[in-house]
Each structure stands twice: as C-alpha cells, then as structure tokens.
Amino acid sequence: MKMTLISTIILSILFFCFGQIVSASEDDKNRWNNRYNTGEYLYGKEPLKFLKEKLDILVRGKALVLAMGEGRNAVFLAGNGFDVDGCDISEKAIEKTRRFARESGVTLNAFVADLEEYKIPVNKYDLITCFYYTQRSLIPQIKDGLKKGGMVMLETYSIDQLKYGKDVPGPKNPAYLLKHNELLDLFRDFRILYYREGEIAENKSVVSLIAQKR
Structure with missing residues (x-):
C-alpha cells in the first residue's frame, strides 16, 4: 500500500513536469507563429552582419542553421555554396x-x-550556426554534430545587455544571456578562430564566436 502511494505520487510529479515542458514548448511555438504571421520579414532579408563579414573563413559543405527564423542566414549560406539544413520551432x-x-533561386x-527535444545528427555537419538563441544544453550536441575540422559560429546577447534597461530588445532573464568568457570556456576543447565580446551597436552588447573542432 505504501509503495503504491509512493509510485502514484512519483508518477503524478512526472506527468506534471512533462505537462509543464510541453506547455512551455507550445507557448513558444504559438508566440513565434503569431510574430511571424505577417507578410513582412521581421528581421529583413539581409544576413546577419557577422555572418556576412566572416563568410570567407568558414568551411564549405553541409551546414545546419539552428533557430533560423525566417531564413535570412540559411538562404545566404545556400546562395554561397553550402548544403543547408535549417530548423525553427515556428511553422x-x-x-x-x-x-x-x-x-x-536556392534550395535548402x-x-x-x-x-x-531535437537531436542533432552526429558527425554530419561542416558548419553549425546559432544566432540570438541561447540554450546551453545544445553545446554538447553541436560539438558532436560537427565533423572533424567543422566549425561552429555563434552570436547572441551578453550579460551586459541588462545594463540598457527593460525598454531595449533582448532577453531580460540572465539565464538567456552569456557571461563574460563563457563561450571561451564552453569551447576550450576547440580551436578558437574568432572571439568578440562587447557593444556592436547602440544598446546592443553581444558575444560572437567562431571555433573549429580539432
């Protein structure tokens, strides 16, 4: 009787937690679907400046664009000789x-x-990019998803973004902001090809990294 009660409690907790996770994912999907449900491109069609400026040092081949939004960076890579996979939570x-x-006129x-929930295929990609989306649990998968010599390219907001106050773009939860030198530590087993930390525009502090798998 006692074990049955304990088992029931454990199952109830698991179902509750799973329900919370599913609900959060659905909320994210609905929120982004609502934002993207417009004839305009919210972030324009030009690729990220960082990607455009550093294109020449990237290894050509199979690329994965994580959290790609409306595709401006994925389309840019496809137009520059990459075989592109790109994903987003929003239909x-x-x-x-x-x-x-x-x-x-490109295919991807x-x-x-x-x-x-998504699992990045192992040893498949020459390049993996992730811009302005912070999920630290993805880092091991990104590493495993790259071939030897493959590159990761990341850019997102740093913890310094908080100093601009609540009325500027960017996350307000510190959990979604990178600490100083955090990426250098996370990719200490990679060869660091480029690293930048600081203000790149008015009220915009970011961390940018390109690293290569040894």
Whole structure:
C-alpha cells in the first residue's frame, strides 16, 4: 500500500513536469507563429552582419542553421555554396523561409524542430550556426554534430545587455544571456578562430564566436 502511494505520487510529479515542458514548448511555438504571421520579414532579408563579414573563413559543405527564423542566414549560406539544413520551432517561419528560398533561386532543407527535444545528427555537419538563441544544453550536441575540422559560429546577447534597461530588445532573464568568457570556456576543447565580446551597436552588447573542432 505504501509503495503504491509512493509510485502514484512519483508518477503524478512526472506527468506534471512533462505537462509543464510541453506547455512551455507550445507557448513558444504559438508566440513565434503569431510574430511571424505577417507578410513582412521581421528581421529583413539581409544576413546577419557577422555572418556576412566572416563568410570567407568558414568551411564549405553541409551546414545546419539552428533557430533560423525566417531564413535570412540559411538562404545566404545556400546562395554561397553550402548544403543547408535549417530548423525553427515556428511553422510560419519555415513557410517564409521556403518562400524566400524559392524567390532567391536556392534550395535548402527547412524543417520544424523544437530544440528542447531535437537531436542533432552526429558527425554530419561542416558548419553549425546559432544566432540570438541561447540554450546551453545544445553545446554538447553541436560539438558532436560537427565533423572533424567543422566549425561552429555563434552570436547572441551578453550579460551586459541588462545594463540598457527593460525598454531595449533582448532577453531580460540572465539565464538567456552569456557571461563574460563563457563561450571561451564552453569551447576550450576547440580551436578558437574568432572571439568578440562587447557593444556592436547602440544598446546592443553581444558575444560572437567562431571555433573549429580539432
């Protein structure tokens, strides 16, 4: 009787926690679908400046673009000789990416994925990018997903973003902001090709990294 009660309590806790996770994922998906449900491209069609500036040092081949949004960076890579896979939690973002790719005359594989659940294939990619999305649990998967000599390219907000106050873009929860030198520590087993930390525009403090798997 006692063990049955304990088992029931444990199962109830597990179901509650799982329900909370599913609910959070659905909330994220709905929120981004609502944001992307417009004829305009929220972030424009030009690729991220960091990606455009550092294109020449990247290893060509198979690329994975994580949390790609409406596809501006994925389409740019596809147009510059990469075989691109790109994912996002939002179906609307995927629709717009596919449309943008057709209009640009490039091909890529765009698919819906919740990065809290998605597993990056092992030893498949020459390049993995992730811009303005912070999920530290992805780091081991990114490392495993790269081939030897493959590169990771990351850029997102740093903890210094908080100093600008609540009325500027960017996360307000410190859990979604990178600490000083955090990426250098996380990729200490990689060869660091480029690292930048600081203000790149008014009210915008970021961390940028390119690292190569040994």
